[in-house]
Amino acid sequence: MNVGRRVDYAVRALSFLAGQPSGAVVSRADIEKSQDVPSFYLSKIMKDLVAGGLVQSHIGSKGGFTLAKSAGAISIKDIYETVERPLVLMECLDQGSNYCSYCAVCTQKSVWEEAQTVLANFLAGVTIADIADRQGMKGRMAKPAIQRAG
Amino acid sequence: MNVGRRVDYAVRALSFLAGQPSGAVVSRADIEKSQDVPSFYLSKIMKDLVAGGLVQSHIGSKGGFTLAKSAGAISIKDIYETVERPLVLMECLDQGSNYCSYCAVCTQKSVWEEAQTVLANFLAGVTIADIADRQGMKGRMAKPAIQRAG
DNA sequence: ACATAGTAGACCTAACGAGTCTATATTCAA
DNA sequence: TTGAATATAGACTCGTTAGGTCTACTATGT
Numbered sequence: 001m002n003v004g005r006r007v008d009y010a011v012r013a014l015s016f017l018a019g020q021p022s023g024a025v026v027s028r029a030d031i032e033k034s035q036d037v038p039s040f041y042l043s044k045i046m047k048d049l050v051a052g053g054l055v056q057s058h059i060g061s062k063g064g065f066t067l068a069k070s071a072g073a074i075s076i077k078d079i080y081e082t083v084e085r086p087l088v089l090m091e092c093l094d095q096g097s098n099y100c101s102y103c104a105v106c107t108q109k110s111v112w113e114e115a116q117t118v119l120a121n122f123l124a125g126v127t128i129a130d131i132a133d134r135q136g137m138k139g140r141m142a143k144p145a146i147q148r149a150g
Numbered sequence: 151m152n153v154g155r156r157v158d159y160a161v162r163a164l165s166f167l168a169g170q171p172s173g174a175v176v177s178r179a180d181i182e183k184s185q186d187v188p189s190f191y192l193s194k195i196m197k198d199l200v201a202g203g204l205v206q207s208h209i210g211s212k213g214g215f216t217l218a219k220s221a222g223a224i225s226i227k228d229i230y231e232t233v234e235r236p237l238v239l240m241e242c243l244d245q246g247s248n249y250c251s252y253c254a255v256c257t258q259k260s261v262w263e264e265a266q267t268v269l270a271n272f273l274a275g276v277t278i279a280d281i282a283d284r285q286g287m288k289g290r291m292a293k294p295a296i297q298r299a300g
Numbered sequence: 301a302c303a304t305a306g307t308a309g310a311c312c313t314a315a316c317g318a319g320t321c322t323a324t325a326t327t328c329a330a
Numbered sequence: 331t332t333g334a335a336t337a338t339a340g341a342c343t344c345g346t347t348a349g350g351t352c353t354a355c356t357a358t359g360t
Binding site for chain 1: 186234252268276
């Protein structure tokens with residue numbers, strides 16, 4: 001029931017990318033340094049992010065990463081599911097009778113189903129843009145209105 | 151971000167106890183059998199439930215367990231926190247700078263905080279009574295009209 | 301050509317979840 | 331008083347996962 005470092009790091013990386021000038025390519029190592037992520041660890045996470053279509057990679061010298069879509073189109077739920085797993089609160093919601101033979105008559109299943117929906121809806125409503133905006137504000141001592149390619 | 155078997159088993163056990171005639175004492179083995187919980191596994195869970203004040207134990211021959219409070223006063227959140235851990239979505243919400251040195255200026259912290267609140271509120275609003283009622287209804291092939299505390 | 305990236309994957313370790321079992325203390329009832 | 335039945339406490343195993351580290355390989359800009 002808790003969110004691990006992978007998601008934390010992914011959110012940081014994405015927010016950092018969102019805060020770059022439009023078109024700027026940032027390397028793995030730069031993100032790691034600026035966001036205090038252990039060396040090399042981001043390589044696996046970025047791979048997932050690329051595979052999930054949230055980030056675009058640029059191989060080769062002067063390569064690195066950019067966002068593959070606008071920050072406002074990347075929700076926390078997207079990120080979680082991309083770098084971790086589908087947002088499922090209890091396995092039975094995914095695996096049904098494979099997980100528990102009483103699935104058909106289970107009386108708590110719907111509780112978890114609803115809880116999951118509530119959580120997923122919330123997380124789907126928060127985007128990297130929301131987080132990056134706040135980051136910008138804190139960073140520059142609150143100059144509002146950050147523009148970004150969208 | 152998912153809920154393990156302990157919570158599942160605890161909910162089953164509690165619902166089962168809630169469905170007993172008032173005052174009936176049920177043994178660990180009986181609960182395990184009726185609820186399809188692996189032998190002996192419940193002993194540790196019930197211990198937590200007793201320690202948490204959700205269940206009352208009766209040692210000795212003809213001993214067993216009864217609910218320590220009314221089913222309507224036992225929420226899913228209570229159960230989760232009793233048999234697993236405090237409901238915390240991200241460690242930084244609990245450990246602050248111990249977990250992440252950027253805690254003070256973190257821009258995603260509040261997102262998890264809100265998500266956690268949303269989830270906790272929902273889970274605090276569902277009780278064993280809600281689940282046991284439905285169980286009874288299913289058992290008795292009864293009427294639609296599911297009630298839930300909201 | 302070559303330095304500089306990402307890509308893919310191996311590898312390690314500690315912790316955790318799930319499950320099993322046993323020794324002990326306690327209590328009921330014959 | 332004795333013995334069976336019960337919770338309690340904790341040891342123990344085993345497989346999986348999270349978190350982290352590193353290296354060989356491939357692609358590419360200059």
